[in-house]
Amino acid sequence: MEKRDSTPYLFNLPALFLLGLFFVGLWWLFLISFKIGSPSGEIQSGFTLKQYVRFFGDRFYLKYLWPSFHVAALSTLVALLLGYPTAYILVRSKPGMRRFLTVALIIHFFSSYVMRMYAVMLVLGNNGIINRFLSWSSLTASPIKLMYNEFGVGVGLTLGAMPFMVFTVASVLENIDTTLESAAQSLGATEFRTFLEVTLPLSLPGIAAGIVIVFLYNMSAFVTPALLGGGHFDMISNFIYEQALELMNFPFAGAGAFSMLILTLILVFFLNQMFERMNKGISTK
């Protein structure tokens, strides 16, 4: 019998260790979400559903969830609408343009996230580029509020997540056999029809992956609402941070975190189901 080489498994050990750490933390959070905390941060023993009853029983806390889903979904959609054409140009353009776009995206991707959000503030602020232009052109008498609301947070999330969408979609677009497009066009299809009936359906796996990645990334955003929400628009992560690190109410923070995790997983499950069905539909055509 052939002896199995254990080297690949050994290479996986660091990843397994990290995964283990992650799940231990998650498990601890799950356990304490069934406990009661004290103002000094102490966690009392026992089992209670009080934190979940409080979270789901008070409409106020649900108000953290809905705007988080709303802004995460909207910013994912906008990232897709902007990211898909960018990915398309990236893949189909000449080498010079391709290099330029790749470098621009890599710079964007590797620059500090906080600095990127400060850059957004310089654009959207009362003294930002947009408001200065509006004031200079006499289009508005006073600055428009573009920040410290859902719009500002949405813009920040969209920009922050753009590279994830672009790279994910581009990786699929790159693998599409261009002879299929040529065949469609040789049979009389216009470029637009070729895109709609050949390229777009074939790139659906990239779109699906991009949507799931960007949605999850945006759903758990903390820095963007902290900087661009100005306290007027907090997301669920800000609530969890406040409860855990400022009020030291770890059980309630745990309940909030787990509620978000479960609801997000359910949503992602349905998204995956939907995309799978769409993929099957395309492959059976």
Add this chain to the structure above:
Amino acid sequence: MLVLGCIMGMSGATGFCQEKEIVVMTYGGVWGDSFKNNIAEPFTKKTGIKVNIVTQLTNRDGLTKLMAQKENPQIDVWTADDATHALAAERGLLTSLSEKAIPNLALSKHKGTETSAVWYTFIPGIFYRSDKVPFEPKTWEDLWDGRLKGKVAVPETVYTSARFMVVVSLINGGSEKNMDPCFSKLASLKPNIAMFYRTDAESIKFLESGEATVCAMGLLPNVYKLLEKDSPYRFVVPPKPQLIIFNNMALVKGRDPKLGSELINYMLSVEAQEAHCSAIGLIPVNKNAKAPEKLRHIVPQKWDNLYLINLDVVNQDIGKWTERFNKEIKGL
């Protein structure tokens, strides 16, 4: 053998080639810069003990870090406000300070507690930009002036352990024990609120960017360097109620207190107190240390309306206040 000794030193055991080191958790920004330049470096120069600085975002951020390391503490000396130190002491995270090991404690104007010594004091007040505000705010009530519509940045509950909320309660006939007047008064401030902040950096950032022109309660050190003659930044200490904040030092339980005590003793020395306080506008606690000259024009000469907040009540109820603040004032 030498290598083995060094490895032992790195892992925390006392090795013969180990440099004496101490870990301090304190604030960042201007506070951290001054700590590094005026305390850590001169202390190292004087004693040969290297000071490693761990930055905390807020007092409670520091407390959370200590709670997480309770079984294996990594911090020797922790600086935070008196309210947060009280919470840490309640959780058994701090160790007693000895006057024998810290002789400068005897020279302090404010004694602190068994586990927490006062390092310096400072005053909260209103920051504003004179070039953007049409009048000179002088009292806390001026924050409600109609001319400040959409111009006031307001602290979140946890900023300075809810001191702004207690002030609002006091000016409306309440106190930390009766916060209903605070919430009714804050509700009427809503038209003037531009945004909320939770850190020192944010309190000044909003003024600098022009998103707000008044910071409802800020800490003098955050704008101290900006208070020059030609500067548009102003800091005013409203006369009633007057508050004073104590910033304290503590030794973390489970660590060798010897080096920590040595550092605390240095932090209380005339030399360190004068250097740190004059750099960022603090009031020294060492009886022999002189307060910075510039402070004389800012700090009130009379303290007739000084109010000392019951921090036990704050620590007990801050969670409930935050929930009410988020619901009724932020309206999330």
